[in-house]
Amino acid sequence: MQYSEKVMDHFRNPRNVGEIENPDGIGYVGNAACGDIMELYIKVEENIITDAKFKTFGCGAAIATSSIMTELVKGKTIEEAEKISNKAIIEALDGLPTIKRHCSVLAEEAMKKAIEDYRSKNV
Amino acid sequence: MxxxxxxxxTSPISEKVAEAIKDSFAYYANPSSVHSLGIRVRNFMDDARNKVALALGVSKEEIIFTSGGTESDNLAILGSLKKTSKKHIVTSLVEHHAVLNLFKQLEKEGYEVTYLPVDKDGIVDLDSLSDCLRPDTALVSIMYANNETGAIQPIEKAVQIVKNMSEKIIFHTDAVQAFGKLPLSLRSIPIDMASVSAHKINGPKGVGALYVRKGLKIMPLFRGGHHEYGMRPGTENIMGIAGFGAASDEAVENxxxxxxxxxxxxxxxxxxxxxxxxxxxxxxxxxxxxxxxxxxxxxxxxxxxxxxxxxxxxxxxxxxxxxxxxxxxxxxxxxxxxxxxxxxxxxxxxxxxxxxxxxxxxxxxxxxxxxxxxxxxxxxxxx
Structure with missing residues (x-):
């Protein structure tokens, strides 16, 4: 198993680590037993995601998928962000080892949950 | 750095081991051959066998060379179970997968398995061992020391408990991690079999040994010639064995x-x-x-x-x-x-x-x- 350079870059220099104060949406997925927990925060203005941050407990792939997800959603509308699939994340990272694909699924789910949370507060 | x-x-190959492997290139004949070139190789191989035996505190007739720790574990467990109709076997929850996954497979095939629990430090519970032994217990396999935590098991006490119950219950230990890190004197305890591997002690990969107490007969895993006292057919891995011998020598010395x-x-x-x-x-x-x-x-x-x-x-x-x-x-x-x-x-x-x-x-x-x-x-x- 070897990570792509892109994965290593996001692991070594993760983008947007941290929490957002008064976020408009939070997505929390995973559990310690399976080895990955992701927490994604979004700030939304006029239906556009203006800021995204993450905190992740997990392996190199979990950290890299969270990091790139925050990059991918920034500037996107809620509808666009919602459509970002785990495949898109894998592509953006120049691939992930097969046994690490579940990390990309986790990142997709975390973002969907953050959006769900945002919508539940803005009905 | x-x-x-x-x-x-695994561990890096030492200089002396590399030298021994290089020396072995000159011993090209088949150790099973009758001619003097073959005898020369047989003697070369027995010299290495003696070194491994000394490191374990046993004699060279009790050492069977294998392809490594996993094969030694499989040979010990399967090879002795084929000699008995008893169906209860015992191991611990913290074994290496070479033992644990074999026991899981045997369980699927109809064996009754007891997995002994450990305490917070990873030490096998001996009361559970005493309690689980039965007239139809065929074999107990408990590792000497754990690969992940290094926990050293009370092997001597465990062997005593088992042998007090019945001399006939086979006791095997996976001593792969203990070898070269603890003083071992297997002869002094009534242990039946022990697995060791060369590459954990600065020897080459792909070679290991099984100690089989004198007098104990087990079935080989493979069918073939009479190599290794009839317990492991196939022309011996002379290069690996030479390296293993040198590594054992150094392990004892150091x-x-x-x-x-x-x-x-x-x-x-x-x-x-x-x-x-x-x-x-x-x-x-x-x-x-x-x-x-x-x-x-x-x-x-x-x-x-x-x-x-x-x-x-x-x-x-x-x-x-x-x-x-x-x-x-x-x-x-x-x-x-x-x-x-x-x-x-x-x-x-x-x-x-x-x-x-x-x-x-x-x-x-x-x-x-x-x-x-x-x-x-x-x-x-x-x-």
Missing amino acids: EVYLDNNA LSSSIEKYTFLKKRLWEGIYKTIPRVLLNGGLDKTLPNTLNVSFTNIEGESIIIMLDLEGIAVSSGSACTSGSLESSHVLSAMGVPAAAAQGSIRFSFGRYNTEEEVDYVLEKLPPIVSRLRAMSPLEK
């Missing part, structure tokens, strides 16, 4: 100095970690473990991340996290010890070898704390 602290996984050095390095590393990094857990304790093995959990962060970060600094270690096991479950060893899942995910095993130095430990102690802080700053579990 390159710091290799993964010697329980044993007391190695133990002294490992104990010092391990203590230095643990004290350094404990002083500089908050919220760390020692898995398995300091004294009841192999002198070369230190297993530490860094709470709220995950093992693979730590491994990669250390790797970027040139430090090689391993982890009991799910992500590094190739499955979705973290270490079965730590789980049997009652270590919570989150702590098991953040476990790192440091295992010392012959070439490690104090400077290397200090280098790790310089690089490790900022890595842990960095990963903790990213962790949602740190509130």
